[in-house]
Amino acid sequence: MNKLSKIISELSYEELKLIKKDLSEGNMENLINSRLKSFEETKGPAICPICNTQINDVENGALTLFFGEKDFRRKATFDAVDCLEEFISHLKRINEKKIRRGNEDNGAFRNYKDI
Ligand SMILES: [Zn+2]
Secondary structure, three states, X not given: OHHHHHHXXXXXXHHHHHHHHHHHHOHHHHHHHHHHHHHHHHOOOEEOOOOOOEEOXXXXXXXXXXXXXXXXXXXXXXXXXXXXXXXXXXXXXXXXXXXXXXXXXXXXXXXXXXX
């Protein structure tokens, strides 16, 4: 959000009014959805981060986890429940290390339970 806040703080009154109009008319959402779709289409098939299996049919049986801070959500797709469990165990270990280090304000994976 900091990047967006910086951009907004540099806009003129007229530019802000136009953006506000785009927001109320849904144009901004369409623009964001279009941009996200283009990213997703160019990424190719998902790869399981645990066993490196290529997942061609993401909608059929694959498991997708969204995690991370709400301003920086991440997505990972798994081919099997075992791989998802291993990944969550990995997140727990990272989280526990961060808590032990007292680095609670920088815990990128801290809120995965909130999803
Ligand atoms: Zn896997």
